[in-house]
Amino acid sequence: MIQYIFCFIGNDINELDELNIYSYPENFPFLNDKQLIKNFFLGQGLETNVQIIKNNNHLKYTISEPKAQVLKGLNIFSMSINQKIHVGLIFEQHDNPFDYREYFLELLNEYLNSESFSPFEEEINIENFLITLFIDLRRYGDEVVEKYPKIELMTKTNTIKLFLFGIDAAGKTSLVRRIKTGEYDDNFFTPTRKFNIEYVQDDNRLLALWDMPGQQNFRKKWLLGIQDSNIITFMIDAANPNRFEESKQAFWKILNRYELYGVPLIILANKVDLINNMSKDAPDEHHLSQLKTRLFETFEFDAIENREWKFLFTSVKTNFNIDTFIRYVREFARKNQHES
Ligand SMILES: Nc1nc2c(ncn2[C@@H]2O[C@H](COP(=O)(O)OP(=O)(O)OP(=O)(O)O)[C@@H](O)[C@H]2O)c(=O)[nH]1
Numbered sequence: 001m002i003q004y005i006f007c008f009i010g011n012d013i014n015e016l017d018e019l020n021i022y023s024y025p026e027n028f029p030f031l032n033d034k035q036l037i038k039n040f041f042l043g044q045g046l047e048t049n050v051q052i053i054k055n056n057n058h059l060k061y062t063i064s065e066p067k068a069q070v071l072k073g074l075n076i077f078s079m080s081i082n083q084k085i086h087v088g089l090i091f092e093q094h095d096n097p098f099d100y101r102e103y104f105l106e107l108l109n110e111y112l113n114s115e116s117f118s119p120f121e122e123e124i125n126i127e128n129f130l131i132t133l134f135i136d137l138r139r140y141g142d143e144v145v146e147k148y149p150k151i152e153l154m155t156k157t158n159t160i161k162l163f164l165f166g167i168d169a170a171g172k173t174s175l176v177r178r179i180k181t182g183e184y185d186d187n188f189f190t191p192t193r194k195f196n197i198e199y200v201q202d203d204n205r206l207l208a209l210w211d212m213p214g215q216q217n218f219r220k221k222w223l224l225g226i227q228d229s230n231i232i233t234f235m236i237d238a239a240n241p242n243r244f245e246e247s248k249q250a251f252w253k254i255l256n257r258y259e260l261y262g263v264p265l266i267i268l269a270n271k272v273d274l275i276n277n278m279s280k281d282a283p284d285e286h287h288l289s290q291l292k293t294r295l296f297e298t299f300e301f302d303a304i305e306n307r308e309w310k311f312l313f314t315s316v317k318t319n320f321n322i323d324t325f326i327r328y329v330r331e332f333a334r335k336n337q338h339e340s
Pocket residue numbers: 166167168169170171172173174175185186187188189190191192193212213214215270271272273274314315316317318
């Protein structure tokens with residue numbers, strides 16, 4: 001059941017104070033939570049906008065594909081309008097926002113592109129617009145969504161899907177090769193273009209490693225790969241601070257997606273062999289602990305919510321901590337099997 005509807009006008013997350021915020025009912029509890037709003041905006045922007053009525057070039061409003069995020073326990077479903085305005089719904093936790101996708105798109109398109117007035121010019125119109133949408137969506141929820149009992153598919157397979165992402169050249173494909181074949185090759189450098197899915201039998205379970213392509217142009221594909229993940233692994237090239245900021249952006253765009261709600265996370269800071277001219281097997285502890293602090297601050301890992309997570313330094317090259325990574329994967333896989 002939908003609980004709130006809100007609208008943000010303005011798009012620059014660096015200027016949150018400039019943002020105009022509306023909601024219905026009006027006591028939307030998180031209106032003043034800057035961190036939440038910041039995270040909301042960090043989660044935007046991966047999809048290209050889709051126009052809903054394709055054969056009409058004169059639409060005033062272009063509406064994006066809706067996006068589902070879970071932030072501070074709020075089940076949020078939102079879409080952007082002309083990339084400047086965000087209209088979002090907040091559902092109860094057990095609701096599946098995608099049940100509302102088509103109807104929400106249809107309603108918005110109808111209100112925005114077939115009415116003669118523009119709701120965003122006057123405050124009173126925005127409020128009316130939100131109330132109307134809210135009432136229609138509630139009715140739809142009562143009459144359509146809640147009416148059909150959901151069928152729970154209880155599949156008892158022992159396949160664990162691990163979604164592995166991170167920007168290019170972090171070492172994702174090298175890690176998958178290391179796990180699958182035990183090998184590492186410095187000269188192996190083939191940027192991944194499609195999903196690279198490798199299966200590894202591990203005791204009584206089959207591990208499906210979904211290795212994503214990390215180059216900028218291919219990052220949109222991540223959204224096609226995240227469904228039904230049991231474990232997420234995010235990999236950073238710890239030896240390349242020039243790309244920490246880019247890597248952080250890529251991380252937060254994905255992490256709070258609805259599809260990944262509650263899914264445990266392992267963060268790997270890879271290539272530690274390149275740090276502090278390590279020729280030894282294990283890196284210098286002091287140096288690593290400084291780097292860890294820096295990574296936590298830069299990536300704002302303390303803001304991670306809704307899941308269990310672990311952080312680990314690795315070197316796929318020297319095999320450093322790869323066994324620990326596998327141990328973490330097994331722990332999470334075991335918990336997952338107990339829960340399902
Ligand atoms: N020194 C060092 N190099 C590594 C390590 N892991 C991977 N590399 C190298 O980094 C380069 C990129 O590795 P890939 O595994 O292809 O990186 P990727 O994350 O799969 O990249 P995309 O597929 O483009 O997303 C390769 O030349 C690897 O040999 C490591 O632990 N240490």
